[in-house]
Amino acid sequence: MTRSFTSAATLDDALSALSAGARPVAGGTDLVVGARQGKAPLPQAIVAIDRIGGLGAIETTDVGLRLGTLVTHRDIVASDEIRTRYTALADASAIVGSHATRAQGTIGGNVMNASPAMDTGGPLLCFGATAILRSSTGERSVGLEELWTGPGSTSARAEELLVAVAVPVPPAGTGSCYVRLEYRRQMEIAVVGASAVVAFDGDRVRDARVAITALTPTIRRVPAAESALVGTEATEDVVEAAAAAAAAASTPISDVRGSAGYRSAMAAVIARRAITAALTRARGGDVPIPASPALHGAS
Amino acid sequence: MKVAGTLRVNGTEYPVELDPHVSLLDAVRDEIGLTGSKEGCDDSECGACMMLLDGEPVNSCSYLALQAEGRAVTTVEGLAGDEEVGPLQRAFLQQAGVQCGFCTPGMLVSATALLRSNPDPTEEEIRIGLSGNLCRCTGYRGIVRAVRQAAAGEVPPLRTAPVHEDTTPPHHAG
Numbered sequence: 001m002t003r004s005f006t007s008a009a010t011l012d013d014a015l016s017a018l019s020a021g022a023r024p025v026a027g028g029t030d031l032v033v034g035a036r037q038g039k040a041p042l043p044q045a046i047v048a049i050d051r052i053g054g055l056g057a058i059e060t061t062d063v064g065l066r067l068g069t070l071v072t073h074r075d076i077v078a079s080d081e082i083r084t085r086y087t088a089l090a091d092a093s094a095i096v097g098s099h100a101t102r103a104q105g106t107i108g109g110n111v112m113n114a115s116p117a118m119d120t121g122g123p124l125l126c127f128g129a130t131a132i133l134r135s136s137t138g139e140r141s142v143g144l145e146e147l148w149t150g151p152g153s154t155s156a157r158a159e160e161l162l163v164a165v166a167v168p169v170p171p172a173g174t175g176s177c178y179v180r181l182e183y184r185r186q187m188e189i190a191v192v193g194a195s196a197v198v199a200f201d202g203d204r205v206r207d208a209r210v211a212i213t214a215l216t217p218t219i220r221r222v223p224a225a226e227s228a229l230v231g232t233e234a235t236e237d238v239v240e241a242a243a244a245a246a247a248a249a250s251t252p253i254s255d256v257r258g259s260a261g262y263r264s265a266m267a268a269v270i271a272r273r274a275i276t277a278a279l280t281r282a283r284g285g286d287v288p289i290p291a292s293p294a295l296h297g298a299s
Numbered sequence: 300m301k302v303a304g305t306l307r308v309n310g311t312e313y314p315v316e317l318d319p320h321v322s323l324l325d326a327v328r329d330e331i332g333l334t335g336s337k338e339g340c341d342d343s344e345c346g347a348c349m350m351l352l353d354g355e356p357v358n359s360c361s362y363l364a365l366q367a368e369g370r371a372v373t374t375v376e377g378l379a380g381d382e383e384v385g386p387l388q389r390a391f392l393q394q395a396g397v398q399c400g401f402c403t404p405g406m407l408v409s410a411t412a413l414l415r416s417n418p419d420p421t422e423e424e425i426r427i428g429l430s431g432n433l434c435r436c437t438g439y440r441g442i443v444r445a446v447r448q449a450a451a452g453e454v455p456p457l458r459t460a461p462v463h464e465d466t467t468p469p470h471h472a473g
Contacts, residue, residue, distance in 0.1 A: 002300040005319035005365045025363065031360040032322070033343045041318045048366050074355075097430020099412065100349060180420040187344055266468035 007048040011055070011163070015136045018046035019159045024049045026070055029097065029103035031115040039152075051072060055108075055163060058082070065167040069108025071096075073120075076107065083289055086167060087281060088123035088176035088195050094290035095119060108162045111144070114154050115189075117214040121148075122195030123178045124211035125219055131168045133160040141166065161179040171207065174199040177291050179274040180213065181266050183257075185293060190214045191258045194271040196278035198229065205229045210242060210275065211243025215250035215267055221251040223296050225271065239275050246271035304368045305435025308333060317364050323357070324348045325363035327374060335375040335404045339433070346432030349405035350374050356412040360432075374406035378411055386454040387445070393454065396434035398444035405432050410446045410469060419450050 006022070008014035016022065023043035025031050027050070035042040049055070049070070056070035060081050067076070073093035076082055083090045096102055096110070096119050110120050112129060121144070130141045133156050147154050155164065160293035170176070176197040193213025199206050208229035211221045224245035232238045252263035273295045277287045288294045300456035306326060313331045321330075327350070336359060339347035343358040350359040354457035379385035387410055387455050390396070397403050397432040405430060413420060420428060425446045426439070434442065448454055 004300065004321045005302050005363070007366070007368070025366065027356075028362045028366065029343065032363060035320075036361065044320055048361070050366065052367075076371050076377070097343070098356075098358075099409065100346070100358050100431050101343070101426060102351070103355040103412075104357050104362070136379065184430075185427065 001141040002044070005048070006046075007051055007150045011052055011134070011161075012136075014047055014049050014161055015134065015159070017045070018161055019136050021158075023046055023158075024161060025073070026106045026109050029101050029105040030109055030115075030201075042105050044270065045262045050244070051159070059167060064074050064169045067107050067167070069106060069162050069164055071104050071107045073102035073107070073110075075101075076120075077102065077289075079232055085170060085174070086127060086176065087289065088126065088178040088197060088278070088297070089120060091178040091290045092119035092123050092195075093178045093293065095180065095182070095186070095188070101187075107165055110241050111147070111165060112147050112156065112162050114150075114152050114239065116148075116151050116216065116217070116218055117190045117193070118219070119190060119193065119213070121219040122193055122198075122213045123151075123212040124165065124167065124174065125175065125211045125221055126195045126197040127170060128165045128209075128225065129165050131162050132158070132164040132166055133157075133158045134163045139163075144266060145218075145220065150217050170197065171199045173282060174207075175278045175280065177269050177274045177277035177281060179277065179292050179295055181258075182292060189257070191287060192252075192263050192266045192270045194267070194274035196275040197200060197272075198234070198275070198278045198282050200282055205232055205234050208242075210246055210271065212246050212250060212267060215252045215263060217251075220249075222246045224249065225275075229275070234275075239272055239279070242275055243268045244273035302365055304365055305371060306331065306364065306367055307370070308372045309374060310371075315364070319363065319365055320356040321364045323350065323352075323359040323364045323367050323372070326367075327372070329357065333376050337401055337404060338409075339401065339405075341343045344433070345402070346409060346429075347402055349408040349432065351408060351412060354412075354415065356431075358411055373408070375407050376445040378407055384457070386452070387414070387449040389457055390445040390454045391442070391459065394441045394445040394448055396438065396441040398434070398438040398441075402432055402434045402436075405440055406434070410442075410449070413446070414450055420446070422447065462471055 022045035076093035180193040210225040247267035337347035339345035
Protein backbone atom coordinates (compact mmCIF):
# COMPACT_ATOMS: atom_id res chain seq x y z
CA MET A 1 0.00 0.00 0.00
CA THR A 2 1.39 3.38 -0.94
CA ARG A 3 1.37 6.30 1.38
CA SER A 4 -1.36 8.86 0.89
CA PHE A 5 -2.35 12.16 2.40
CA THR A 6 -5.56 14.10 2.03
CA SER A 7 -6.79 17.18 3.80
CA ALA A 8 -10.51 16.89 4.46
CA ALA A 9 -12.52 20.00 3.66
CA THR A 10 -15.70 18.67 5.25
CA LEU A 11 -16.66 16.22 7.95
CA ASP A 12 -18.20 13.95 5.31
CA ASP A 13 -14.87 13.89 3.43
CA ALA A 14 -13.10 12.89 6.61
CA LEU A 15 -15.62 10.17 7.46
CA SER A 16 -15.37 8.74 3.93
CA ALA A 17 -11.59 8.64 4.23
CA LEU A 18 -11.82 6.89 7.59
CA SER A 19 -14.23 4.32 6.13
CA ALA A 20 -11.64 3.68 3.42
CA GLY A 21 -8.98 2.99 6.02
CA ALA A 22 -7.28 6.35 6.58
CA ARG A 23 -6.33 7.53 10.04
CA PRO A 24 -6.93 11.10 11.22
CA VAL A 25 -4.36 13.72 12.19
CA ALA A 26 -5.08 17.13 13.70
CA GLY A 27 -2.24 18.80 15.60
CA GLY A 28 0.12 15.86 15.17
CA THR A 29 1.51 16.25 18.68
CA ASP A 30 0.78 12.63 19.61
CA LEU A 31 0.58 10.85 16.25
CA VAL A 32 3.80 12.15 14.73
CA VAL A 33 5.75 12.19 17.99
CA GLY A 34 4.61 8.63 18.72
CA ALA A 35 5.92 7.53 15.34
CA ARG A 36 9.25 9.26 15.95
CA GLN A 37 9.54 7.42 19.26
CA GLY A 38 8.79 4.11 17.59
CA LYS A 39 5.48 3.64 19.40
CA ALA A 40 3.59 3.05 16.17
CA PRO A 41 4.55 3.85 12.59
CA LEU A 42 2.71 6.67 10.88
CA PRO A 43 -0.40 5.39 9.11
CA GLN A 44 -0.09 4.63 5.40
CA ALA A 45 -3.20 6.64 4.63
CA ILE A 46 -3.58 9.90 6.52
CA VAL A 47 -6.51 12.31 6.50
CA ALA A 48 -5.90 15.73 8.02
CA ILE A 49 -8.98 16.99 9.83
CA ASP A 50 -7.64 20.35 10.99
CA ARG A 51 -9.31 22.38 8.20
CA ILE A 52 -12.83 21.11 8.80
CA GLY A 53 -15.04 24.03 9.78
CA GLY A 54 -17.16 23.93 12.90
CA LEU A 55 -15.08 21.43 14.86
CA GLY A 56 -12.99 23.98 16.72
CA ALA A 57 -15.60 25.78 18.79
CA ILE A 58 -16.20 25.85 22.53
CA GLU A 59 -19.97 26.04 22.88
CA THR A 60 -21.75 26.68 26.13
CA THR A 61 -25.41 25.77 26.39
CA ASP A 62 -27.96 25.24 29.15
CA VAL A 63 -26.98 21.60 29.40
CA GLY A 64 -23.25 22.09 29.40
CA LEU A 65 -20.13 22.52 27.44
CA ARG A 66 -19.42 21.17 24.00
CA LEU A 67 -15.78 21.11 23.03
CA GLY A 68 -15.27 20.62 19.31
CA THR A 69 -12.63 18.02 18.64
CA LEU A 70 -10.23 20.65 17.23
CA VAL A 71 -10.34 22.85 20.32
CA THR A 72 -6.74 23.31 21.42
CA HIS A 73 -5.36 23.33 24.94
CA ARG A 74 -4.61 26.99 24.47
CA ASP A 75 -8.28 27.63 23.62
CA ILE A 76 -9.31 25.80 26.79
CA VAL A 77 -6.96 27.79 29.01
CA ALA A 78 -8.20 31.05 27.45
CA SER A 79 -11.90 30.24 28.02
CA ASP A 80 -13.42 32.17 30.93
CA GLU A 81 -16.30 29.71 31.08
CA ILE A 82 -13.92 26.78 31.52
CA ARG A 83 -11.68 28.59 34.00
CA THR A 84 -14.72 29.49 36.09
CA ARG A 85 -16.94 26.42 35.97
CA TYR A 86 -14.64 23.61 34.81
CA THR A 87 -11.50 24.82 36.53
CA ALA A 88 -9.79 21.44 36.77
CA LEU A 89 -9.85 21.19 32.98
CA ALA A 90 -8.08 24.55 32.71
CA ASP A 91 -5.54 23.35 35.31
CA ALA A 92 -4.84 20.38 33.06
CA SER A 93 -4.68 22.05 29.65
CA ALA A 94 -2.46 24.80 31.06
CA ILE A 95 0.35 22.31 31.77
CA VAL A 96 0.16 20.09 28.68
CA GLY A 97 3.51 20.06 26.86
CA SER A 98 4.86 23.47 25.91
CA HIS A 99 3.32 26.54 24.32
CA ALA A 100 3.70 24.83 20.93
CA THR A 101 1.95 21.67 22.16
CA ARG A 102 -0.87 23.73 23.60
CA ALA A 103 -1.22 25.77 20.39
CA GLN A 104 -1.39 22.70 18.13
CA GLY A 105 -2.60 19.86 20.35
CA THR A 106 -6.36 19.27 20.35
CA ILE A 107 -8.74 17.95 22.96
CA GLY A 108 -9.94 15.33 20.47
CA GLY A 109 -6.46 14.00 19.91
CA ASN A 110 -5.76 14.02 23.60
CA VAL A 111 -8.90 12.01 24.42
CA MET A 112 -8.45 9.51 21.57
CA ASN A 113 -4.76 8.99 22.32
CA ALA A 114 -6.11 7.41 25.52
CA SER A 115 -2.95 7.79 27.53
CA PRO A 116 -3.42 6.84 31.18
CA ALA A 117 -1.16 9.82 31.94
CA MET A 118 -3.06 12.45 29.93
CA ASP A 119 -3.71 15.57 31.95
CA THR A 120 -7.20 16.44 30.73
CA GLY A 121 -8.58 12.92 31.24
CA GLY A 122 -9.14 13.05 35.00
CA PRO A 123 -11.00 16.36 34.97
CA LEU A 124 -13.18 15.28 32.01
CA LEU A 125 -14.00 11.98 33.72
CA CYS A 126 -14.92 13.71 36.99
CA PHE A 127 -17.15 16.19 35.15
CA GLY A 128 -18.98 13.28 33.51
CA ALA A 129 -17.86 14.02 29.96
CA THR A 130 -18.95 11.97 26.97
CA ALA A 131 -17.28 11.45 23.63
CA ILE A 132 -19.42 12.16 20.55
CA LEU A 133 -18.32 9.69 17.89
CA ARG A 134 -19.45 10.13 14.29
CA SER A 135 -19.20 7.74 11.36
CA SER A 136 -20.77 7.76 7.90
CA THR A 137 -23.59 5.69 9.35
CA GLY A 138 -24.44 7.77 12.39
CA GLU A 139 -23.45 9.27 15.69
CA ARG A 140 -23.20 7.89 19.20
CA SER A 141 -22.27 9.20 22.59
CA VAL A 142 -19.93 7.20 24.80
CA GLY A 143 -18.92 7.95 28.38
CA LEU A 144 -15.17 8.31 28.74
CA GLU A 145 -15.08 5.41 31.19
CA GLU A 146 -16.39 3.20 28.38
CA LEU A 147 -14.29 4.86 25.71
CA TRP A 148 -10.93 4.16 27.33
CA THR A 149 -10.29 0.44 27.32
CA GLY A 150 -6.55 0.40 28.08
CA PRO A 151 -3.34 2.34 27.60
CA GLY A 152 -3.64 3.83 24.10
CA SER A 153 -6.79 1.95 23.21
CA THR A 154 -10.42 2.98 22.91
CA SER A 155 -13.75 1.38 22.13
CA ALA A 156 -14.18 3.67 19.11
CA ARG A 157 -14.35 1.89 15.77
CA ALA A 158 -11.77 2.71 13.12
CA GLU A 159 -14.35 4.45 10.95
CA GLU A 160 -15.52 6.67 13.80
CA LEU A 161 -14.24 10.19 14.38
CA LEU A 162 -14.49 11.95 17.70
CA VAL A 163 -16.27 15.16 16.74
CA ALA A 164 -16.83 16.66 20.18
CA VAL A 165 -16.54 16.14 23.89
CA ALA A 166 -19.71 17.03 25.80
CA VAL A 167 -19.49 18.02 29.45
CA PRO A 168 -22.62 18.47 31.56
CA VAL A 169 -23.02 21.65 33.63
CA PRO A 170 -21.70 21.12 37.15
CA PRO A 171 -23.94 22.25 40.01
CA ALA A 172 -23.52 25.84 41.15
CA GLY A 173 -20.77 26.21 43.72
CA THR A 174 -18.72 23.34 42.38
CA GLY A 175 -14.99 23.55 42.94
CA SER A 176 -12.51 21.44 41.02
CA CYS A 177 -8.81 20.91 40.66
CA TYR A 178 -6.26 18.82 38.77
CA VAL A 179 -2.78 18.34 40.19
CA ARG A 180 0.10 16.29 38.86
CA LEU A 181 3.46 15.27 40.21
CA GLU A 182 6.00 16.64 37.77
CA TYR A 183 9.76 16.82 37.65
CA ARG A 184 9.75 19.98 35.58
CA ARG A 185 7.21 22.62 34.73
CA GLN A 186 6.76 22.09 30.98
CA MET A 187 7.23 19.34 28.40
CA GLU A 188 6.29 16.98 31.20
CA ILE A 189 3.94 14.05 31.53
CA ALA A 190 2.17 13.27 34.79
CA VAL A 191 4.22 10.95 36.99
CA VAL A 192 1.11 10.79 39.17
CA GLY A 193 -2.04 12.88 38.77
CA ALA A 194 -5.26 13.43 40.66
CA SER A 195 -8.49 15.28 39.97
CA ALA A 196 -11.24 16.31 42.34
CA VAL A 197 -14.63 17.90 41.69
CA VAL A 198 -16.67 18.76 44.80
CA ALA A 199 -19.85 20.63 45.61
CA PHE A 200 -21.10 21.69 49.04
CA ASP A 201 -24.57 21.79 50.51
CA GLY A 202 -24.07 24.26 53.32
CA ASP A 203 -21.07 23.01 55.28
CA ARG A 204 -21.28 19.47 54.01
CA VAL A 205 -20.05 17.93 50.82
CA ARG A 206 -23.02 17.04 48.64
CA ASP A 207 -21.17 15.56 45.72
CA ALA A 208 -17.57 14.48 45.18
CA ARG A 209 -15.69 13.02 42.24
CA VAL A 210 -12.11 11.88 42.51
CA ALA A 211 -10.03 10.42 39.70
CA ILE A 212 -6.47 9.15 39.49
CA THR A 213 -4.07 9.57 36.58
CA ALA A 214 -0.96 7.57 35.62
CA LEU A 215 -1.82 5.13 38.40
CA THR A 216 -4.05 2.62 36.60
CA PRO A 217 -4.19 1.29 33.00
CA THR A 218 -6.88 3.85 32.24
CA ILE A 219 -7.69 7.01 34.15
CA ARG A 220 -10.46 6.11 36.56
CA ARG A 221 -12.64 7.45 39.32
CA VAL A 222 -12.24 6.11 42.84
CA PRO A 223 -15.68 5.54 44.42
CA ALA A 224 -14.19 4.85 47.87
CA ALA A 225 -12.47 8.24 47.86
CA GLU A 226 -15.67 9.95 46.75
CA SER A 227 -17.88 8.30 49.40
CA ALA A 228 -15.32 9.17 52.08
CA LEU A 229 -16.01 12.84 51.30
CA VAL A 230 -19.76 12.94 50.68
CA GLY A 231 -21.87 14.01 53.66
CA THR A 232 -18.89 15.20 55.67
CA GLU A 233 -17.55 18.65 56.43
CA ALA A 234 -14.37 17.62 54.64
CA THR A 235 -12.06 18.07 57.58
CA GLU A 236 -8.37 17.28 57.24
CA ASP A 237 -8.91 13.75 58.53
CA VAL A 238 -11.63 13.15 55.97
CA VAL A 239 -9.46 14.46 53.14
CA GLU A 240 -6.62 12.25 54.34
CA ALA A 241 -8.92 9.22 54.29
CA ALA A 242 -10.15 10.05 50.79
CA ALA A 243 -6.58 10.50 49.57
CA ALA A 244 -5.61 7.18 51.15
CA ALA A 245 -8.51 5.53 49.30
CA ALA A 246 -7.24 7.01 46.02
CA ALA A 247 -3.78 5.62 46.72
CA ALA A 248 -5.23 2.23 47.62
CA ALA A 249 -6.97 2.04 44.24
CA SER A 250 -3.67 2.57 42.43
CA THR A 251 -1.93 -0.19 40.53
CA PRO A 252 0.94 1.76 39.02
CA ILE A 253 3.71 0.54 36.76
CA SER A 254 7.42 1.13 37.16
CA ASP A 255 9.03 3.01 34.31
CA VAL A 256 11.72 5.57 33.63
CA ARG A 257 9.70 8.28 35.32
CA GLY A 258 9.03 6.52 38.59
CA SER A 259 8.85 3.17 40.34
CA ALA A 260 5.52 1.63 41.23
CA GLY A 261 6.32 2.04 44.92
CA TYR A 262 7.14 5.72 44.52
CA ARG A 263 4.00 6.34 42.50
CA SER A 264 1.84 4.60 45.12
CA ALA A 265 3.43 6.66 47.89
CA MET A 266 2.91 9.90 45.96
CA ALA A 267 -0.66 9.03 44.99
CA ALA A 268 -1.91 9.91 48.46
CA VAL A 269 0.02 13.20 48.50
CA ILE A 270 -1.15 14.34 45.09
CA ALA A 271 -4.74 13.23 45.70
CA ARG A 272 -4.76 15.15 49.00
CA ARG A 273 -3.53 18.30 47.26
CA ALA A 274 -6.11 18.02 44.49
CA ILE A 275 -8.98 17.40 46.89
CA THR A 276 -7.88 20.20 49.23
CA ALA A 277 -7.58 22.69 46.39
CA ALA A 278 -10.97 21.69 44.96
CA LEU A 279 -12.53 22.19 48.40
CA THR A 280 -10.83 25.58 48.68
CA ARG A 281 -12.23 26.63 45.33
CA ALA A 282 -15.71 25.31 46.20
CA ARG A 283 -15.60 27.41 49.38
CA GLY A 284 -14.78 30.47 47.27
CA GLY A 285 -11.06 30.51 47.99
CA ASP A 286 -8.47 31.29 45.38
CA VAL A 287 -6.09 28.73 43.93
CA PRO A 288 -4.24 29.92 40.82
CA ILE A 289 -4.57 28.18 37.44
CA PRO A 290 -2.69 25.95 36.83
CA ALA A 291 -2.83 24.53 40.34
CA SER A 292 0.13 22.19 40.01
CA PRO A 293 3.05 24.63 40.34
CA ALA A 294 1.12 26.69 42.87
CA LEU A 295 0.75 23.66 45.13
CA HIS A 296 4.34 22.47 44.85
CA GLY A 297 5.95 22.83 48.19
CA ALA A 298 2.55 22.68 49.88
CA SER A 299 2.17 20.15 52.65
CA MET B 300 4.05 8.19 -3.56
CA LYS B 301 4.92 11.87 -3.48
CA VAL B 302 2.19 14.47 -3.23
CA ALA B 303 2.52 17.83 -4.93
CA GLY B 304 1.78 20.93 -2.93
CA THR B 305 2.81 24.47 -2.15
CA LEU B 306 4.36 25.71 1.06
CA ARG B 307 4.35 29.39 1.90
CA VAL B 308 7.41 30.10 4.00
CA ASN B 309 8.30 33.62 5.12
CA GLY B 310 5.92 35.00 2.51
CA THR B 311 7.36 33.09 -0.45
CA GLU B 312 5.51 30.24 -2.13
CA TYR B 313 7.53 27.11 -2.83
CA PRO B 314 6.14 24.29 -4.97
CA VAL B 315 7.11 20.97 -3.39
CA GLU B 316 6.61 17.27 -3.97
CA LEU B 317 6.62 15.45 -0.68
CA ASP B 318 6.23 12.01 0.79
CA PRO B 319 3.19 12.23 3.11
CA HIS B 320 5.34 11.30 6.10
CA VAL B 321 7.89 14.09 5.63
CA SER B 322 7.98 16.57 8.47
CA LEU B 323 7.64 20.30 8.00
CA LEU B 324 11.19 20.66 9.30
CA ASP B 325 12.66 18.30 6.72
CA ALA B 326 10.66 19.91 3.92
CA VAL B 327 11.83 23.40 4.84
CA ARG B 328 15.46 22.40 5.33
CA ASP B 329 15.95 19.82 2.59
CA GLU B 330 13.44 20.74 -0.13
CA ILE B 331 13.27 24.51 0.27
CA GLY B 332 16.80 24.98 1.55
CA LEU B 333 16.16 27.21 4.56
CA THR B 334 18.44 25.67 7.15
CA GLY B 335 18.01 28.11 10.03
CA SER B 336 15.60 25.78 11.83
CA LYS B 337 17.45 22.91 13.46
CA GLU B 338 16.77 19.29 14.23
CA GLY B 339 17.73 18.60 17.82
CA CYS B 340 15.73 15.75 19.29
CA ASP B 341 13.27 15.05 16.43
CA ASP B 342 10.84 14.36 19.23
CA SER B 343 9.15 17.68 20.19
CA GLU B 344 11.27 17.96 23.32
CA CYS B 345 13.97 20.50 22.49
CA GLY B 346 12.31 23.22 20.42
CA ALA B 347 15.27 23.73 18.05
CA CYS B 348 12.86 23.21 15.13
CA MET B 349 10.31 25.77 16.33
CA MET B 350 8.43 27.60 13.56
CA LEU B 351 5.26 29.67 13.46
CA LEU B 352 2.23 28.31 11.70
CA ASP B 353 -0.26 31.10 11.05
CA GLY B 354 1.51 32.86 13.89
CA GLU B 355 1.28 29.98 16.37
CA PRO B 356 4.33 28.05 17.54
CA VAL B 357 4.80 24.52 16.23
CA ASN B 358 7.47 21.87 16.70
CA SER B 359 8.07 21.44 12.98
CA CYS B 360 9.88 18.12 13.44
CA SER B 361 6.58 16.63 14.53
CA TYR B 362 4.24 18.30 12.09
CA LEU B 363 3.51 16.82 8.70
CA ALA B 364 4.69 19.15 5.97
CA LEU B 365 1.62 18.60 3.79
CA GLN B 366 -0.58 19.77 6.66
CA ALA B 367 1.05 23.18 6.43
CA GLU B 368 -0.22 23.76 2.91
CA GLY B 369 -2.25 26.95 2.76
CA ARG B 370 -0.86 28.17 6.05
CA ALA B 371 1.75 30.85 6.64
CA VAL B 372 4.97 29.28 7.83
CA THR B 373 7.52 31.52 9.52
CA THR B 374 11.06 30.40 10.27
CA VAL B 375 13.89 32.24 11.95
CA GLU B 376 14.90 33.56 8.53
CA GLY B 377 11.59 35.41 8.31
CA LEU B 378 11.55 37.06 11.72
CA ALA B 379 13.39 40.23 10.83
CA GLY B 380 11.43 41.10 7.70
CA ASP B 381 13.58 43.33 5.51
CA GLU B 382 16.08 44.03 8.28
CA GLU B 383 19.22 41.95 8.51
CA VAL B 384 18.47 41.29 12.16
CA GLY B 385 15.52 42.57 14.15
CA PRO B 386 15.44 43.99 17.68
CA LEU B 387 14.97 40.58 19.32
CA GLN B 388 17.94 39.16 17.47
CA ARG B 389 20.06 42.21 18.32
CA ALA B 390 19.11 41.77 21.96
CA PHE B 391 20.28 38.13 21.84
CA LEU B 392 23.62 39.33 20.52
CA GLN B 393 23.97 42.18 22.99
CA GLN B 394 22.92 40.13 26.04
CA ALA B 395 25.12 37.13 25.16
CA GLY B 396 21.99 35.06 24.58
CA VAL B 397 23.91 32.98 22.06
CA GLN B 398 26.56 30.44 22.99
CA CYS B 399 26.94 27.56 20.53
CA GLY B 400 23.91 28.92 18.68
CA PHE B 401 22.13 25.65 17.91
CA CYS B 402 19.07 26.43 20.01
CA THR B 403 19.00 30.09 18.98
CA PRO B 404 16.65 29.86 15.96
CA GLY B 405 14.06 28.02 18.02
CA MET B 406 14.52 30.36 20.96
CA LEU B 407 13.99 33.37 18.70
CA VAL B 408 10.83 31.89 17.22
CA SER B 409 9.41 30.95 20.63
CA ALA B 410 10.31 34.36 22.03
CA THR B 411 8.60 36.01 19.06
CA ALA B 412 5.43 34.00 19.75
CA LEU B 413 5.64 34.87 23.43
CA LEU B 414 6.08 38.60 22.84
CA ARG B 415 3.17 38.66 20.41
CA SER B 416 0.81 37.15 22.98
CA ASN B 417 2.40 38.89 25.97
CA PRO B 418 4.32 42.03 25.00
CA ASP B 419 5.59 42.71 28.53
CA PRO B 420 6.33 39.35 30.15
CA THR B 421 7.82 38.90 33.61
CA GLU B 422 10.99 36.87 33.96
CA GLU B 423 8.88 33.93 35.16
CA GLU B 424 6.60 34.25 32.12
CA ILE B 425 9.62 34.34 29.81
CA ARG B 426 11.04 31.21 31.41
CA ILE B 427 7.70 29.41 31.03
CA GLY B 428 7.26 30.72 27.48
CA LEU B 429 10.66 29.36 26.50
CA SER B 430 10.46 26.14 28.48
CA GLY B 431 9.75 24.13 25.34
CA ASN B 432 13.21 25.16 24.12
CA LEU B 433 16.33 23.56 25.54
CA CYS B 434 19.77 25.21 25.54
CA ARG B 435 22.40 22.52 25.98
CA CYS B 436 24.94 25.22 26.81
CA THR B 437 22.58 26.18 29.67
CA GLY B 438 22.85 29.82 28.64
CA TYR B 439 19.36 30.66 29.79
CA ARG B 440 20.16 33.81 31.76
CA GLY B 441 21.40 35.68 28.70
CA ILE B 442 18.42 34.47 26.70
CA VAL B 443 15.96 35.67 29.36
CA ARG B 444 17.77 39.02 29.60
CA ALA B 445 17.55 39.38 25.83
CA VAL B 446 13.80 38.79 25.75
CA ARG B 447 13.35 41.28 28.59
CA GLN B 448 15.40 43.83 26.69
CA ALA B 449 13.45 43.29 23.48
CA ALA B 450 10.17 43.59 25.41
CA ALA B 451 11.35 46.85 26.93
CA GLY B 452 12.07 48.12 23.40
CA GLU B 453 15.53 49.30 24.36
CA VAL B 454 17.70 47.57 21.81
CA PRO B 455 20.27 49.85 20.21
CA PRO B 456 21.59 49.13 16.73
CA LEU B 457 24.57 46.85 16.42
CA ARG B 458 27.96 48.50 16.33
CA THR B 459 29.31 48.00 12.87
CA ALA B 460 32.98 47.79 12.03
CA PRO B 461 34.30 49.91 9.18
CA VAL B 462 34.32 47.99 5.95
CA HIS B 463 37.53 47.90 3.90
CA GLU B 464 37.01 46.39 0.49
CA ASP B 465 36.74 42.59 0.60
CA THR B 466 39.56 42.04 3.03
CA THR B 467 37.51 42.53 6.18
CA PRO B 468 36.69 39.26 7.94
CA PRO B 469 32.99 38.60 8.53
CA HIS B 470 31.64 40.82 11.28
CA HIS B 471 30.64 39.16 14.56
CA ALA B 472 28.82 41.27 17.08
CA GLY B 473 28.44 40.66 20.80
